[in-house]
Amino acid sequence: MSTTEVYAIRKNGEVTLFKENPNSFRWSPVIWSELEERHLPPFRPSFIPDYIPDSEIESYAGHKPMRHGPDDLKEVWNLFHTDKLSVTERWVLGSTYDHVIVLKEDFPSLIEAYRSFFNKDNGSSLLELADIYEEMKEDDEIIGIAWSISQIQNPWMSVEWVDSTHPEYDEWEADEEGDSPIEVPYNITYKDNPKHWVLSKKIVEEEYVQK
Incomplete structure (x- = not known):
């Protein structure tokens, strides 16, 4: 099973693994799916005929199609550059981008965003990750956070x-x-x-x- 890898940026600038959180699908894919639900029109896979209205896509397909793969997900990722998202949503979505880091001065904003993105615990890892960020905030040797997942080549x-x-x-x-x-x-x-x-x-x- 893949994990969400949380990396600590040390005072000397080095980025080293701090903790792993089980099942990376509970992190970025959950965030992207939620933002898709909130802000984008229903996804129309290529097999859906043009005469099927958006309101009947789910019924026609037998399931609710969602955006998957880099090409389709660009619509979700690009929401960051629009005025559709709240500050909370922008913090959370931005943290899933490649090669992103957050410095310690912004830990409180990041933590608050992770705690408030969902109204209740829904099985995602966001609350667990917020607890990890809290732990890192109290460590004087840590000056920032970075992320990856275990199934890809380590970018750090x-x-x-x-x-x-x-x-x-x-x-x-x-x-x-x-x-x-x-x-x-x-x-x-x-x-x-x-x-x-x-x-x-x-x-x-x-x-x-x-x-």
Whole structure:
């Protein structure tokens, strides 16, 4: 079973795994489905004839079609850049984006959004994740949060090339120059080709920016 991975950003900038929460389908897919229900028209799969009105799609299909896959889900993800979402919804949706981080100054807003997104506990992981964020807020060594899921390649690891003097050197992985690759935690202070972006109160409450 996949997990939602919550990463801590340390004072030195390194991003390291903090905790895992069971079943990642209880996180981002639940958020996307809920926002689809709230803000988008019924999804029309290609097999639905044009003469079927939106109000009869579910009856015709025998189930309620939902948006799945990157192409269809772009409609949900792009809601962030509209005025349809509340501040709470923008915090929660924004936290599911690739390579996003939230810095400690905005932990209270993130936590409140996760606690209030749903009116009641519905089996999602949002309340459990909010508890993890609370724990991180109290840790003086942590300056930010990042996310991933266990079924994809870890976006918070970087590759460095080392020579034979390094304890993790592997001659079987060495390139033509004799250096071998090792994985090291991504660091948000890297100046060359940074891959993260910061979800902040300013972005959530004031701006519609394309990421």
